[in-house]
Amino acid sequence: MDNIQITLPDGSTREVPRGTTAAQIAAQIGPRLAQAALVARADGELVDLSKPLDHNVKLSILTAKDPDAVQVFRHSAAHLLAAAVLELYPDVKLGVGPPIDTGFFYEFVRPEPFTPDDLEKIEKKMHEVAERDVPNERKLIPKAEAVELYRKSNQQFKCELVEEKAVEPMVSFYTTGKFIDFCRGPHIPSTGRIKAFKLMNVAGAYWKGDEKNPQMQRIYGACFVEQKDLDDYLHKLEEAKRRDHRRLGTELDLFSIEDEAGPGLIFWHPKGAAIRRIMEDWLRNELARRGYELVYTPHIMRLDLWKTSGHAGFYSANMFGPMEVEKTDYQLKPMNCPGHVLIFKSRLRSYRELPVRLAELGTVYRYERSGVLHGLMRVRGFTQDDAHIFCMPEQIEKEMQDCIEFAWEVLRVFGFSDYVVELSAGDPAHPETYVGAPEDWKHAEDALKSTLDRMKVPYKYIPGEAAFYGPKIDVKLVDAIGRPWQLTTVQFDFNLPERFQLEYVGEDGNRHRPLMVHRALWGSVERFFGVLIEHYAGAFPAWLAPVQAAVLPLSGKFEEHARQLTEKLKAAGFRVHLDDRNEKLQAKIRDAQLQKIPYMLVLGAKEAESGTVSVRHRSKGDLGPRPVEQFIADLKAEVDSHAIQ
Ligand SMILES: [Zn+2]
Numbered sequence: 001m002d003n004i005q006i007t008l009p010d011g012s013t014r015e016v017p018r019g020t021t022a023a024q025i026a027a028q029i030g031p032r033l034a035q036a037a038l039v040a041r042a043d044g045e046l047v048d049l050s051k052p053l054d055h056n057v058k059l060s061i062l063t064a065k066d067p068d069a070v071q072v073f074r075h076s077a078a079h080l081l082a083a084a085v086l087e088l089y090p091d092v093k094l095g096v097g098p099p100i101d102t103g104f105f106y107e108f109v110r111p112e113p114f115t116p117d118d119l120e121k122i123e124k125k126m127h128e129v130a131e132r133d134v135p136n137e138r139k140l141i142p143k144a145e146a147v148e149l150y151r152k153s154n155q156q157f158k159c160e161l162v163e164e165k166a167v168e169p170m171v172s173f174y175t176t177g178k179f180i181d182f183c184r185g186p187h188i189p190s191t192g193r194i195k196a197f198k199l200m201n202v203a204g205a206y207w208k209g210d211e212k213n214p215q216m217q218r219i220y221g222a223c224f225v226e227q228k229d230l231d232d233y234l235h236k237l238e239e240a241k242r243r244d245h246r247r248l249g250t251e252l253d254l255f256s257i258e259d260e261a262g263p264g265l266i267f268w269h270p271k272g273a274a275i276r277r278i279m280e281d282w283l284r285n286e287l288a289r290r291g292y293e294l295v296y297t298p299h300i301m302r303l304d305l306w307k308t309s310g311h312a313g314f315y316s317a318n319m320f321g322p323m324e325v326e327k328t329d330y331q332l333k334p335m336n337c338p339g340h341v342l343i344f345k346s347r348l349r350s351y352r353e354l355p356v357r358l359a360e361l362g363t364v365y366r367y368e369r370s371g372v373l374h375g376l377m378r379v380r381g382f383t384q385d386d387a388h389i390f391c392m393p394e395q396i397e398k399e400m401q402d403c404i405e406f407a408w409e410v411l412r413v414f415g416f417s418d419y420v421v422e423l424s425a426g427d428p429a430h431p432e433t434y435v436g437a438p439e440d441w442k443h444a445e446d447a448l449k450s451t452l453d454r455m456k457v458p459y460k461y462i463p464g465e466a467a468f469y470g471p472k473i474d475v476k477l478v479d480a481i482g483r484p485w486q487l488t489t490v491q492f493d494f495n496l497p498e499r500f501q502l503e504y505v506g507e508d509g510n511r512h513r514p515l516m517v518h519r520a521l522w523g524s525v526e527r528f529f530g531v532l533i534e535h536y537a538g539a540f541p542a543w544l545a546p547v548q549a550a551v552l553p554l555s556g557k558f559e560e561h562a563r564q565l566t567e568k569l570k571a572a573g574f575r576v577h578l579d580d581r582n583e584k585l586q587a588k589i590r591d592a593q594l595q596k597i598p599y600m601l602v603l604g605a606k607e608a609e610s611g612t613v614s615v616r617h618r619s620k621g622d623l624g625p626r627p628v629e630q631f632i633a634d635l636k637a638e639v640d641s642h643a644i645q
């Protein structure tokens, strides 16, 4: 007997007859694996479970736990889609159908657009074909025959693909029932496993992404191996839609983007601005408490300054064009760093002054293409909570720790408990791509590492990810529905101190170059605000809410009393709205709920007499009557503790 040797991932080996398939080996290992198997990896390459193995190989049987196997599964779902569409609309022309992150798409050309009704029909047909458990079979066909086959069935795009892509005389095809596709594979054995999918939408796309080519209709589907994962995904999508900061921004009257002013430029309405003021007040207090000095720098500065800093070179694609004044070019600032550098440099510094920590809520303007702009998340004008630390080498560990502790305080106070930390280091194999001395890089990276280790912060170390001017730490916070957001950055810079010839007088009386660190915690006020809106789905905790309590008199009779209560609450420092409209109480409550106001205070005869209010909370409902003084004390405690509820 002619045997081959199979080496499994655990290192064990087995002798099997030449021609044994991965499916047969899975069955030998156990029925559970045989059932869960989707595809195999032989010597690093993905192959069909049905492929006869003809030489000694390292073999893994892949299940839904393997991300590559899931992509094979999704690609098979794309074939299932094409098979279903061809059964319903035999005249469609086929493009390509790859897997994507959460599912798949397939491209079709058809004179009429696919409607939502069509999608429903197609989805039903897909389930039908899946239930028939049609095998996905691989076939090798001579290239000329393949071209002929597609020519005869009028599939000109497929014809083009075979002619372009097939390099070997025999080309690989997969059949799913009557549907036949030019495809390298591999695929899962049959359609029966594909149950958890949903067709999502149709989008236009040019053939091969070239606008000179014909328009295709792409049908997109979400697809997972397990129904539970599809349900989770769809639920998350629903949640993301419900939390969309652009929609909530309009509904809650927080901000807008005005076409007359231009894209990517944010107008903060009174309620959004109220939240921003509270955020900024908190931040300024923290900055002062932590030894930062607040500064302000101009929004336009000479272009020459940006040449000295280097931004006019490596950053010019992100800058608005310069403007000329009195024969000198001026540049709208894309960054705050050179401004802070000039303040540091404005007089000779002594080592006794270091570290110098300059902070600014600095507004910058960057040119982003209109296609990538997105609400508050990606804009052209924004305010960074920026700071630059100038220090001596022996001070960096403490400065790093202070930065990270500050970042943690931001996460805690604004209600985030989950985060991911990444340390981007230089690529030791290519020191020539970086500015600064290798020993300075090492010192900085060691300081970042030992700070994170000492603080017991888990982090991902990514060599080769650092910018050319220094290593950095990024903190991504994770929001209420599990999405990570890149906000905080602590970034070393070996470039600017050199370019601007920064110096301080050391203890030894000699001049030394200081270290420079850029750091931003929120990143940008706009983006952080967008993240907060989505994290809280617009229901801000009381300390941030633009309106903390709505006073709702039962009728006009209690208006005077309601006005007095409102004044009293305002005098106690709260943001209060008196709803004195001639509306029913139910309507007033509904509107306050829609505005996500934390507390509603109902005033009627009973309350007016006894000096109480009937308290209603937006999510906890009716909390019953409470003396006014008690409500004031409770709300004050809630606000002062930055409570999240
Ligand atoms: Zn394919």
Ligand SMILES: [Zn+2]
Binding pocket: 335, 336, 337, 388, 518, 519
């Ligand atoms: Zn900077």
